[in-house]
Structure formats: C-alpha cells, structure tokens
Amino acid sequence: MANKQQNSIAIVAEKLVKKYGEGVLAVDGIDLSIRANTIYALLGPNGAGKTTTVNMLTTLFEPTGGSASVLGFDVVRQANDVRRNIGVTFQEMVLDEELTGRQVLDYHGRLYKLETAERKKKTEELLAIIELQEAADRMVKTYSGGMKRRLELVRGLMTEPKVLFLDEPTSGLDPQNRASIWQYIRSLREKGDLTLLLTTHYMEEAEELADIVGIIDHGRLVVEGTPRELIDKMGADTIRLAGTGDSDRYLKELQALPFVQSSVDTGGLIQIGVDSGNHRLPEVVTLATKNNFKIEDISVAKPSLGDVFLKYTGRQLRDK
Numbered sequence: 001m002a003n004k005q006q007n008s009i010a011i012v013a014e015k016l017v018k019k020y021g022e023g024v025l026a027v028d029g030i031d032l033s034i035r036a037n038t039i040y041a042l043l044g045p046n047g048a049g050k051t052t053t054v055n056m057l058t059t060l061f062e063p064t065g066g067s068a069s070v071l072g073f074d075v076v077r078q079a080n081d082v083r084r085n086i087g088v089t090f091q092e093m094v095l096d097e098e099l100t101g102r103q104v105l106d107y108h109g110r111l112y113k114l115e116t117a118e119r120k121k122k123t124e125e126l127l128a129i130i131e132l133q134e135a136a137d138r139m140v141k142t143y144s145g146g147m148k149r150r151l152e153l154v155r156g157l158m159t160e161p162k163v164l165f166l167d168e169p170t171s172g173l174d175p176q177n178r179a180s181i182w183q184y185i186r187s188l189r190e191k192g193d194l195t196l197l198l199t200t201h202y203m204e205e206a207e208e209l210a211d212i213v214g215i216i217d218h219g220r221l222v223v224e225g226t227p228r229e230l231i232d233k234m235g236a237d238t239i240r241l242a243g244t245g246d247s248d249r250y251l252k253e254l255q256a257l258p259f260v261q262s263s264v265d266t267g268g269l270i271q272i273g274v275d276s277g278n279h280r281l282p283e284v285v286t287l288a289t290k291n292n293f294k295i296e297d298i299s300v301a302k303p304s305l306g307d308v309f310l311k312y313t314g315r316q317l318r319d320k
C-alpha cells in the first residue's frame with residue numbers, strides 16, 4: 001500500500017536501464033530516491049535521457065533493466081496502481097485543439113471516472129487557478145502557447161494525484177509565461193501532499209523550483225543535491241572587475257592577499273576567486289586605489305548550476 005508518511009519515499013528507481021533497439025542506451029543505470037512532498041528536478045541537456053526516465057516511471061515504457069516504483073507500486077507489475085496515483089504532463093503537447101479548455105478538463109475527469117459533481121467542481125477550480133475562466137469556452141486552437149501549456153499542466157491535476165510528473169513544463173515559453181508557471185508550480189507544492197518530478201534543461205528553472213536537483217547526462221545521474229549544496233560545493237565566489245591602470249602590479253598585489261585563491265587577467269577583465277565575494281570586495285577595491293588602478297566595473301558572481309554541470313561532466317550545459 002501507499003505510504004502516506006511525510007518522510008516516505010515517493011519515487012524509487014534502482015539501476016534503471018532503457019535501451020532502444022540494439023544501439024541506443026538512453027538510460028544507463030539510474031538510481032533515484034525521491035522523498036514525498038518534494039520538488040525534484042532532473043536537469044540535463046537534450047538527449048540526456050530525461051523523457052525516457054519519466055516515461056518509465058509513468059509506466060509508458062517498460063524498463064530494459066532495473067526496477068522502479070511510485071508510492072510503493074512497481075511500475076511494471078502494478079502499472080495500473082501507479083497510473084491511478086499520478087498525473088503526467090508530457091513534453092509534447094497532446095491537447096485536442098478542437099475542444100474548449102473546459103471540455104479538455106471535463107473529458108479528462110470522465111476518463112478517470114470522476115463523479116459529475118466532483119468533475120464540475122474540479123474543472124472550475126482549476127480554470128480559476130490558471131486564470132482561464134474567460135477563455136474556458138473557446139477552442140484550444142485559439143489559445144496562446146502559454147494558455148495551452150497552463151491548461152496542459154492542470155489537466156493532470158483533475159484527479160488530485162499524489163505524484164506529478166512534468167516533462168519540460170516550460171519549454172518553448174517566453175520568460176513571462178515561464179515565470180507564471182513557476183509560480184503555479186510553487187503554489188501546488190504549498191497546497192501540500194504532492195511530490196513533483198520535473199525535467200528541464202533550464203538551469204534557472206531547476207535553481208528556482210527544485211528542492212533537489214539531479215543532473216543527468218548520457219543516461220546517468222552524475223550528481224544530486226539541493227541547488228545550494230551543489231553550488232556551495234563549487235566553493236569560492238568570483239569577483240570580476242574591469243578598469244584602467246597598471247593591472248600587472250595590481251594583480252601581483254592581489255595574489256599576495258591570503259583570501260585570494262586564484263586570479264586571472266583576460267585582456268582587461270580581471271577575475272579573482274575569493275572565499276567570500278561580498279566580504280572581500282572592499283579590500284579588493286582599496287587595493288586598486290592604492291595601486292592607481294581605476295575600477296570601472298565590478299561585480300561578484302556566484303558559481304551557477306552551469307558551473308556545477310561543467311565540473312561533473314566536463315561539458316557546458318547550453319541553455320538551449
């Protein structure tokens with residue numbers, strides 16, 4: 001039976017493998033253990049195996065190897081139980097464009113055999129959440145991309161799932177729509193009793209939303225942790241500055257400071273690795289004045305999840 005404790009594990013994968021045909025090893029032994037009531041982001045570049053992983057967890061594809069369970073139900077042997085307890089939003093939109101927004105939700109409720117009254121109540125509630133009441137009786141084909149995506153997102157909620165899978169919930173949306181969907185996803189979690197696994201190739205999305213981020217590359221989970229943990233493991237801040245004057249002398253004096261861990265001058269732009277950017281900024285500035293180096297621009301940068309990705313995979317995670 002499903003375990004309802006706060007600290008229970010909602011999604012488990014053990015050495016999960018998916019091969020397509022003979023050639024493609026899309027998922028290459030993934031282990032997951034995702035606590036109930038968390039937002040977990042699977043972050044990785046195109047082709048990393050995110051959708052394939054989600055498709056196995058949501059019972060769409062059978063694993064080639066390993067095992068997985070959702071709320072304690074095995075995704076192969078108890079696929080129906082899994083399906084009854086989850087909601088899914090697919091990467092490719094599957095909305096019927098000839099239906100109205102209200103019909104989309106209503107039909108989904110019918111599919112899951114909700115009582116009429118319950119169905120009507122849920123439909124109105126969800127239309128309100130995504131602010132689609134006014135457009136509710138227009139056909140989906142007249143909606144904007146953002147409206148469709150919002151509708152798609154809440155459709156899976158008609159059945160009040162305990163676990164929700166969102167495959168690239170904001171792909172192809174403009175920043176404004178993306179932000180409103182982030183807000184909505186956060187509000188879902190605040191309502192409680194919902195575990196959310198989302199996939200994304202947007203670093204900021206993982207950083208904004210996730211309690212736990214798992215970075216996936218070439219079908220493997222390369223590192224996992226809270227965004228803060230992952231970034232903190234990168235250690236130092238970077239102070240970036242540009243200016244005019246004797247940069248060689250300034251740099252030499254900087255390097256002599258005990259808290260300066262690294263420094264590089266890339267043709268006018270000086271980057272200084274320090275233990276704590278904001279604390280060290282005044283000293284860096286004072287030293288510049290002392291050396292007649294005139295700072296024209298200065299900023300403190302935090303390492304990003306992109307840097308984390310680079311560290312663990314040796315490749316850039318392009319935000320495309």
Ligand SMILES: Nc1ncnc2c1ncn2[C@@H]1O[C@H](COP(=O)(O)OP(=O)(O)OP(=O)(O)O)[C@@H](O)[C@H]1O
Pocket residue numbers: 020024025026044045046047048049050051052053091201
């Ligand atoms: N039906 C399929 N048949 C053969 N190969 C497939 C199939 N689906 C996916 N693949 C391959 O498996 C690998 C993983 O694909 P998957 O769609 O899981 O990646 P993804 O991380 O979701 O990528 P994206 O960010 O582009 O959505 C890729 O190399 C892809 O080409």
Ligand SMILES: [Mg+2]
Pocket residue numbers: 050051052091167168
């Ligand atoms: Mg995908």
